[in-house]
Amino acid sequence: MTAHLIDGNALSKQLRTEVAARAQALKAQGVTPGLAVVLVGDNPASQVYVRNKVKACEDSGLHSVLEKYEATLTEADLLARVEALNKDPSIHGILVQLPLPPHIDAQKVIEAISPAKDVDGFHIASAGALMTGMPGFWPCTPYGCMKMLESIGYDLRGKHAVVIGRSNIVGKPMALMLLQKDATVTVAHSRTQNLKALTLQADVIVAAVGKRNVLTADMVKPGAVVLDVGMNRNDEGKLCGDVDFEGVKQVASHITPVPGGVGPMTITMLLVNTLEAAERASK
Numbered sequence: 001m002t003a004h005l006i007d008g009n010a011l012s013k014q015l016r017t018e019v020a021a022r023a024q025a026l027k028a029q030g031v032t033p034g035l036a037v038v039l040v041g042d043n044p045a046s047q048v049y050v051r052n053k054v055k056a057c058e059d060s061g062l063h064s065v066l067e068k069y070e071a072t073l074t075e076a077d078l079l080a081r082v083e084a085l086n087k088d089p090s091i092h093g094i095l096v097q098l099p100l101p102p103h104i105d106a107q108k109v110i111e112a113i114s115p116a117k118d119v120d121g122f123h124i125a126s127a128g129a130l131m132t133g134m135p136g137f138w139p140c141t142p143y144g145c146m147k148m149l150e151s152i153g154y155d156l157r158g159k160h161a162v163v164i165g166r167s168n169i170v171g172k173p174m175a176l177m178l179l180q181k182d183a184t185v186t187v188a189h190s191r192t193q194n195l196k197a198l199t200l201q202a203d204v205i206v207a208a209v210g211k212r213n214v215l216t217a218d219m220v221k222p223g224a225v226v227l228d229v230g231m232n233r234n235d236e237g238k239l240c241g242d243v244d245f246e247g248v249k250q251v252a253s254h255i256t257p258v259p260g261g262v263g264p265m266t267i268t269m270l271l272v273n274t275l276e277a278a279e280r281a282s283k
């Protein structure tokens with residue numbers, strides 16, 4: 001048996017069409033949803049990411065502003081920019097691209113963003129809202145993973161989900177989202193002993209470590225659903241995930257490819273969050 005692919009590009013296309021329609025409806029009321037993307041320094045990967053985010057906004061009818069600053073920008077000046085964007089009524093979402101130069105305290109900058117405009121879902125208030133089940137913004141990558149599970153009609157109630165990775169951006173919020181849908185959740189990480197014994201019990205596995213071949217076919221229960229959040233390069237320089245895709249697809253019932261899986265969903269959920277921020281602001 002070969003697993004069904006969960007196609008992140010196709011699902012993104014569908015969700016972005018919905019975003020575009022909702023953006024049009026808001027525009028008809030005189031509100032254009034707006035995202036500000038702030039980039040400090042010249043990290044090449046960050047430049048590509050922010051370009052893709054701005055382009056995705058344009059394609060879905062959202063207004064976007066890209067603010068680029070030299071790596072020498074002071075923390076005080078960045079905080080002042082964030083404060084100005086907090087007050088700008090044409091901006092509903094603020095994203096400060098990470099990583100920031102080492103002389104800037106990234107957490108301090110994230111906490112300076114108004115929680116009402118925190119479309120990355122990184123603010124401590126957003127994390128608290130997710131933890132307590134209150135309205136807020138969910139981090140885009142795990143939110144995209146939840147949409148992928150929803151797209152295949154997967155009922156998480158009582159299922160065992162194993163999340164590999166415990167980052168604040170993916171692993172921890174992913175675990176909370178799965179828990180909110182009544183899954184039994186295990187969070188594995190670099191100090192976990194006998195990972196295979198855990199993953200073999202899992203109905204759903206989310207691999208979010210940033211290392212190739214963290215999950216191989218012998219670690220997967222037949223019929224499990226496997227979501228691959230990894231973004232790595234293989235020996236030939238080709239993009240690959242954390243999962244041994246060729247092996248695991250022979251065992252899993254559903255699997256996300258890399259590229260074309262979780263990656264496009266992250267930007268899509270940023271658009272969804274920005275639209276949601278604009279809708280909330282206009283109520």
Ligand code: GUN
Binds near residue numbers: 049095097098099140
């Ligand atoms: N750097 C890498 N991914 C992200 C992201 O999703 N948001 C922000 N702000 N920075 C990032």
